[in-house]
Amino acid sequence: MRVGVPKEVKTHEYRVGVTPGAVREYIAAGHTVLAETHAGAGIGAEDETYRKAGAVVVDTAAEVFAQADMIVKVKEPQPSEWVQLREGQILFTYLHLAPDPEQTKGLLASGCTAIAYETVTDARGGLPLLAPMSEVAGRLSIEAAGAALKRSAGGRGLLLGGVPGVQPARVVVIGGGVVGTHAARMAAGLGAEVTVLDRSLPRLRELDEQFAGRVRTRFSTLEALEQEVFEADVVIGAVLVPGVSAPKLVTREMLQHMRRGSVIVDVAIDQGGCFETSHATTHADPTYEVDGVVHYCVANMPGAVPLTSSHALNNATLPFGLELANKGVKAVVENRHLRDGLNIHRGRLTYKAVADSLAIAFSPAEEAIAA
Missing domain, CATH: 3.40.50.720 (NAD(P)-binding Rossmann-like Domain)
Structure with a gap:
């Protein structure tokens, strides 16, 4: 799978979705990583560091969004980003959709599969990607x-x-x-x-x-x-x-x-x-x-504190990211904890609490994936 790492565009957001160390893990698992130039600048990771880790560094976010099968970010996509998402593409990031109807509508319209860090669960009922x-x-x-x-x-x-x-x-x-x-x-x-x-x-x-x-x-x-x-x-x-x-x-x-x-x-x-x-x-x-x-x-x-935060976040997200890269949407079907993280799939809202908050029709994850 081609994993895309765009540079974060939210004001004063310096974290990065995939650190150079995590790039090496994706490459070792047989995947391709496309990183936007300066994506890791906020944590002191230069483009050359990403290249040495095995990533392909591209000049623009547009190239990342156009070529990647899965986008791995930190913050929720901004308007300039969600319009670049496409049907069948996986988005793996924080979303926080309940107070953000505009982002929700944008992601629904894109047809992407959006998995929210903040609702992925673990065997103890915790939120392992929100915790760090x-x-x-x-x-x-x-x-x-x-x-x-x-x-x-x-x-x-x-x-x-x-x-x-x-x-x-x-x-x-x-x-x-x-x-x-x-x-x-x-x-x-x-x-x-x-x-x-x-x-x-x-x-x-x-x-x-x-x-x-x-x-x-x-x-x-x-x-x-x-x-x-x-x-x-x-x-x-x-x-x-x-x-x-x-x-x-x-x-x-x-x-x-x-x-x-x-x-x-x-x-x-x-x-x-x-x-x-x-x-x-x-x-x-x-x-x-x-x-x-x-x-x-x-x-x-x-x-x-992006250096601390990016490494802490990648420590938690990497196993789930690798599973998604290895299996695609099938990982959501097989792993109930990733399924808990599924918020949007091909134009359907699959997280009930968000659907209730925004008064949008809810589709259970299993039904949305089957459809």
Whole structure:
């Protein structure tokens, strides 16, 4: 199979879908890799590095899209990209379709087979291709919060960990999954006072044991959420409902009761965000203020550390990518975890949560493939 690696075009996105090390694996398995020139520039991988790994380097994205049987990316295709996809071509990348009807329509019209990293599952019911970027984003959320808390950035002028004799920042993490756990670990490590809210008692017990009392845990009710958010200096939105838009847990009205200069970091922004006042921002202009509260809502947070992120992502995606390259759509038929990742197939929407969110007709994956 011919595997295509276009250069990412989203604003300040420096990651790459296939690293030179992963190229070698595809080549060893008997496939051809077509990489757009400078595709790996963001991680310091020059074209010559890709050539030495066995890739064919081409001058334009158009050549990659025209010649490849499978496109492997990082971020969801932009309008200039989805119009280049064609029927029968496999797209393997993050999609986050629920809050993005235009992309969904574009992919449906293309006739491609689109497999979303964020909905591929594993034998334990986890999301193995989402997890590495959630780890990165969780850790980065605390770095972002620390920067936004500075007075020069519009924040309260508060140091996350405080100093001896001065109270540290209060950090509230909404959601105790992968993002929330890594955010809590970073914040606690810096000396902040950390509370994690979640609706799963078993998960709260796990976190209590994991952090050995260094992090408070609290069952998430409306009352608990309000109490914690109103007293927080930093609120991290780390809520995930696979495949669907994130629930709006913090309303505009609640902002009126928050501390002036406090900071919201909405890691769920890829799925529409879990704060009512969130809208996607970029690394070029990451924050904005609503009612005196600083919002950080960058939709591709791990893109800020592309070297770490690209290698972490490729470690997770490579086995699935190789299976797709070896078997094509047959891999989706045979592997239920890849089948869970199938969102679109030849003009049919095959992920029910997305179909429900966008009010588009749903086709079960098995039926769509058979048709």
